[in-house]
Amino acid sequence: PAGRLLAVAALFIALRSSTWRVLFFSDPFFFLLPLTFVLVALHPRRIGIYGLAPALLALSALAGLIKFTYFLFGFACVILADLHRLRRRALPWYTFCYLLSILVFFALAGQKLAHFAAYLHASLAVTAGYSEAMQLFGSPFELLAFVAMSFSLLLLVQAAERKSEDWRQDPWLGAVPILIFLAFSFMVFKASFVRHDVHSAIGWSSLAAATALYGSRLSALGGSRVQRAALVGLGVVALGLAVARHCRIDHEPIGRFLDSNFASGLLERADAVGGVALGRHRSEQMKRYEMAMAMIRAQSPMPALSGTVDAMPWDAAGVVANKLQYHPRPIFESFNVYNGSLIEVNRSFLRSDNAPSSIVFDVATIDNRFPAQDDGALWPDLIARYDVQQSAGSRVLLVRRASPRAVRLTAIGPPTAAGWATPVPVPRAASAVWVSIDIKKTTLGRVVDFVFKLPVIELGITLEDRTVLQNRLVPDVARSGFLLSPIIFSGQAFARLLRKDPAILGPTRRVSSVQVLGPAGVSWLYDQSVQFDFRELSFDGPGEQ
Known part of the structure; x- marks a missing residue:
């Protein structure tokens, strides 16, 4: 009982460490739902499988509609759990119930089931483009520390599962929990370190929580004292790093963190929950809501x-x-x-x-x-x-408008190919120059993009007044095209463009040359040649037909 109590406390601390200022990163909690479902469904003693497992399955499905990453991890978990059932010659009902629950919650949210395919398509597009468009780089030491800790957890899981009854009966059965923890580590790694800023709190919190959670399975498997000691040690280190990371990014002393989560803060939350349940705080909450709306206005x-x-x-x-x-x-x-x-x-x-x-x-x-x-x-x-x-x-x-005005994108000569960091002249004949920049990934680049993230690509611009600008370029967006010249950096400038104001075409706004920049070795990940397709953007102005 004492060990279980400590594990629950560690789990709570781990989840609470995923906060940043007023924000709470819910990712660790939602990643843990399908992981907990699998641990319950595959429990060696089949404890609570007919009550807790279906509830966790439904909650995992609901989480899958909150964020598509949770759907992918949840889907991987139910597939692997059903493979485990198939190897045991049991009915594989988890996947069916998971997908059915997704559809039920989708309909309850007011969506039409006919739109579910479009939702999946758009969600896959969001997931596929995230690594190349949203990546940020942080401390390599923190990254390596997380990889080392995750690898240590996977080694412990592998060592424990190889001695399980499932493994002795059929190695494929025994491999299922290992594969699930591998999928968990990968999804958490991507969620935390593709955008390596405060998002890394997700990784440390999730790792600490998963370590505490696996303690229950290790106990059920009859893990050795060495394995238990190693798991406890790993959990303590992961939990310490999770709390330390939280305190560092939130500039919160450890004492205040403990007080806000286990002392006065816990009592305040309990009082708030009770007040909401009894309707005591409704008028106060509405007053605070109206004050917040007035501040935004x-x-x-x-x-x-x-x-x-x-x-x-x-x-x-x-x-x-x-x-x-x-x-x-x-x-x-x-x-x-x-x-x-x-x-x-x-x-x-x-x-x-x-x-x-x-x-x-x-x-x-x-x-x-x-x-x-x-x-x-x-x-x-x-x-x-x-x-x-x-x-x-x-x-x-x-x-x-009542009816659309004519807008034209007219080609200005053939597309131009150039190498990295090679300035390309921008046609001067057109007043508004539209450009599509095609930067293709190599096979290695696609693999790196899937496994982790690609380096940041930048757009180097020289204006006619010789001002040099350097901004980040998102390759997939660049391929679809954007207005390059004149540079538009505000809504007011866009309005002047739409009104055909000549002031928008001054030398401080017109681009004379453009180039694509990347770090050393970028040609291993992207093609050496970059394609530029310049077009003239023209349209009917005010009073024109």
């Missing part, structure tokens, strides 16, 4: 608008706080539209009758990307279908 004022409204590149909070009819595009944050499939999903929406009546528009981005990239492939559609009505600060209000 003050920071992000918007005019009263009729009809549906979207916000680009983001600021859904501003639209909702101003009590407008929020009607976003399917991928509603522009920095997440990072490959051709996702661009086409949003483009189809803008071209449909379901497009918003108004768009609160600005140009902004993350990670020092070239600003005109994010949803930049949709700018011709915005120009065709919307007019500028008014502006506030850097933002402008786009209002849908």
Whole structure:
């Protein structure tokens, strides 16, 4: 009992360590749901399988609709659990029930089952493009430490499972838990270190929690004292690193962390839960909600608008706080539209009758990307279908036209091939130059992208006034095309472009040459030749037909 109590406490501490300021990274909790399901379903004594396992299966399915990564891991878990049942000549019902639960929750969320295939397609596109578009690099020492700790856990799992009854009967049976922990380690590794910043808290928290969780299975398997001691030691180190990482990124002393989770903070949460259940705090919560909405309205004022409204590149909070009819595009944050499939999903929406009546528009981005990239492939559609009505600060209000204006992308000569870090002249004849940049991955690059992440690619730009700019380039977005010249770094500049204001074409905005930059050895991961396709963007201005 004491050991179980300590394991539960370790699990709680591990999950609570995945916080950052006011944010709580829920990934460790949701990754643990299918992992716990498998440990229960494969329990040597079959304890609680008919009650707890189905509940965990349903919760894992619900988690799969919260974030697609959880769906993939959950699906891998139920497949492997069913393979285990098949080897035991039992009915493989987990996968069927998992997928059925997914569909039931999808329908309960108000979605049409006919749209489930489109949801899967878009979710796969989001997952496939994440590593190349959102990667950040952090401390290599932290990365190596996590890999070493994960590998140590896998070695312990492998050593324990090789002595299990399942392994003695059939090595394929015994290999199932090993494969599941391998899949868990891989998914957590990608979730934590592709974007190596505060996301690494997910990895340490998940690793510590999984180590504590495996203690119950090791005990059921009758693990040796050496194995138990090794697991406890690994768990203590993982838990210590998880808490230390939390305290470092959150600038929170260890004493305050313990107090907020096990002393006064725990009592406050219990009181809050009780208050919500009894309805005591409803008026106070509504008052705090209204104060928060008023604060957002003050920071992000918007005019009263009729009809549906979207916000680009983001600021859904501003639209909702101003009590407008929020009607976003399917991928509603522009920095997440990072490959051709996702661009086409949003483009189809803008071209449909379901497009918003108004768009609160600005140009902004993350990670020092070239600003005109994010949803930049949709700018011709915005120009065709919307007019500028008014502006506030850097933002402008786009209002849908009764009929689209003509927009043309006319080729300016044949595509140009150039090597890395080789300046390519930008055609001067066109006032607005559109470019598509094709950067193809090698076979090795595709493998590295799947296993971990690729290096950051940058766009080097020289303006006509000789100013040099260097911004991050997302290869899949660059392939779909974006406005290169004149450079547009704000909603106001986009409005001047749409009005054909000559001031937008000055030497401080026109690009004279462009090049693609990468770190040493980049040609191992991408083709040595980069293709540039320049086109002239032209359209009917105000008063033109």
